[in-house]
Amino acid sequence: MGIRVYNTFSGKKEEFRPVNEGKVKLYVCGVTVYDHCHIGHARSAIVFDVIYRYFMARGYEVVFVKNFTDIDDKIIRKSNSEGIPWKDVAEKYIVSFHEDMDALHVLRPTHEPKATEHIEDMIALVDNLINNGIAYKVNGDVYFSVENYKGYGELSGRTLDEMMAGARVEIDEKKRNPLDFVLWKSSKEGEPKWPAPFGDGRPGWHIECSAMSAKYLGLPFDIHGGGKDLVFPHHENERAQTESATGVKFANYWLHNGFVNIEKEKMSKSIGNILLIKDFIEEFHPEVLRLFFLSTHYRNPIDYNKKSIEDTNQALHRLYYTLERVAEMEKQLPVEPKPYGEAEELEKKYYEAMDDDFNTALALSYIFELSKMLNKMLDDDPTINAPFVLFTNRLFLSLANTLGLLHDNLTDFTSTEKIRHLNRVGLTPEKLDRMIAERAEARKNKDYKTGDQIRDVLARMGILLQDSPRGTEWRIKHITMKGEG
RNA sequence: GGCGGCAUAGCCAAGCGGUAAGGCGACGGUCUGCAAAACCGUUAUUCUCCGGUUCAAAUCCGGAUGCCGCCUCCA
Structure with a gap:
């Protein structure tokens, strides 16, 4: 019996059969580097890290590609608001991303390509689509015509008619069909731009994944993954572009992880309940987050509390x-x-x-x-x-x-936990040691009353004393969360 | 409006036709000056409700109710 995976495309679990025997070609959509990563990014990273590790444990040779979106509107906006070059914004958050992933013991993928280093490949793709009459130019922008790809909507399980009926699509005069999406956009004054035969500008969001997945994995490849929210429009559009341009099937299996809610609410900037990985690991051991995510199936939503x-x-x-x-x-x-x-x-x-x-x-x-x-x-x-x-x-x-668990030994595990805790309650190790010594002295004199008083004081700070043959040790009793509302 | 998902003990959560995994908590025990920690044990005759199919259903079908996601940038 082999590995079975739930394929978003078919809506069913299917036997996994790789394109090449014994090998897995895996592409996962990475992050747009305009801010620090939150625990939602962490779930996706951890889920696919486990999938990556598991295929290797089962003897597969895995080529794992995870991209960086290092040019887009949000990066440009951040660049403008902070007054730093867009390139520096991207670099800064790539460093931050790696710090977080390393802390979470997320293995580095085989390749981590950046969008801006593959502009040529994207231009070739767009050019191809224009020449095939699938994409069209309007005022320097290039759009993909969804009506020219008959499989449009198959991945997300809807038809063009249904989507039109939804009528929540914003009307844009420039588009032939409201669902058409941009492949290449002309840059405004001061914005980054690259030369292209169809006009200088910058790539649309979806095209980078089409270009980089094909480049590093070839077509078709085995698994395309990401968060559930990427099914539509991102993955739908990637598929449409790639299959229209090449006439070859894009990916065989589509895997999507569920979302993280916080106290039953969706994480969002407007609610202000975004929890960064950096904040989490300041309070808890990183493996707590990993174990937490893995205790629910990856496709189900999970409530962080x-x-x-x-x-x-x-x-x-x-x-x-x-x-x-x-x-x-x-x-x-x-x-x-x-x-x-x-x-x-x-x-x-x-x-x-x-x-x-x-x-x-x-x-x-x-x-x-x-x-x-x-x-x-x-x-x-x-x-x-x-x-x-x-x-x-x-x-x-x-x-x-x-599963990426139990990397530490207990001593390291608890000592880092303890340092976190002492910081939290504002106690120095020296002061704590002094109190423990005082209590030991009292106990030696059978003055249990004084001893118990000291224990109570510490207990209120979440410090539990444990008398063992090695002397008195302590552990954390209650953990309180910072910024808890 | 369209499409999809979920409802299992105090809480979290697997199971998806053959008679309810696991974790947390609680309780009992061992240990201890008392504790705590640790370990062991116990903890759902029952799976939101109502019908149906079947020798057999938490699992399949029909219906009801309640949550949630996507259709717009999003992991």
Whole structure:
């Protein structure tokens, strides 16, 4: 049984059959670099990162292309409002994008082409469309004529008539059909422009993906992905352009991820509830966000809220504790791993879940079961179980890694968490250590009252003291969110 | 107006014809000066409602209700 994917085009799950045996050609629409990325971008990035990792784990050779839209109206607007060259705006946010992706352990794609470095390819495409009578020129702009492509609307599941009936399309005198879209626009004074046989100007939004996907992957390629909102018009238009210009099928499978809502509301500038990745990772471990997204199927909408994030944070800790317990056992009982059938059963189920349209929520349940299995063996009799524990742990880790989880060890994981927390409550590590020492002193004198008072004070700051054989340690109790409304 | 999606325990969430995964929480236990943490165990005779098909339905069909998305820049 192979991998099955839900294809937006057919509206069904289909057996995945690559164009070239053993290879996957994957194109995902990247970001327009005019601002820092928010957690909606993060979901898309993480979803396709997992798909990328999973195909590799299943032995495919993957060519993964994710573009940067580094020239468009929003970038120009930002350039004007901030008084910096548009090129610098783009560069700045590309750097920011990479910082965020690295923090989230999103693997770098094979290629990250920029629109502005492929203007020639776009011009060739547009030229081709004009020569074929599919595109037309009006006052220096070039439009794609949707009536000249009979498959228009197939991807988003609607017909031209239906779309016209919607009548929400803005009327533009220059267009022959209101649904026609711009391939190339003439630049206004002071705007960036490139020379072209059909007039100087700059590319429309959709054409870059048509040009770059064909260039790096060839046609047809296997999978085209992106956020659900891109189905129409972006992907519909890419498909129309490419297939009209080349006469070749564009992409075989279309995958789209669902949206992130915040407290049941759509994230939008007007509501002012956009949460940046940078703000999130200041408060929480980046893997919390990843685990949160993967706990729901990628096509479903997901609601971001404080409780869900805290639940997820707790669940992630659970996984890390297991890792820690095994590490301690291994120090004491260094043995060779021995295959353990029950763990292998779970591994099998994990792959079945992932094969079925990347059902990460189900796959995660097996990772949690592996964690529970490890804990039981450790509680039971580590001396006897050690070889099986090590085997199971290896599986546990590798399956989690395929989802991009458990990259840290527990010590690193908790220490970064703690630094975040102390900053949040305005306490220095020195001051905290002093308070802990005071309490230890009181306890030594059996002055439990004073000791408990100190514990209470700290508890109110979300710091939980834990007395262990190694002395008193602490962990985070409540996590409060910044800017929470 | 057109097209599409979703409704499963206190919360989050899989399952999509064969008799309800997993996580959080809660409760019980082990541990502890008391705790906490950690671990183990328990926690939906039932899947929004009403009909129907079937030996069998959360899963299929028809209808109702309630949410949501897209049709305009958007991950």
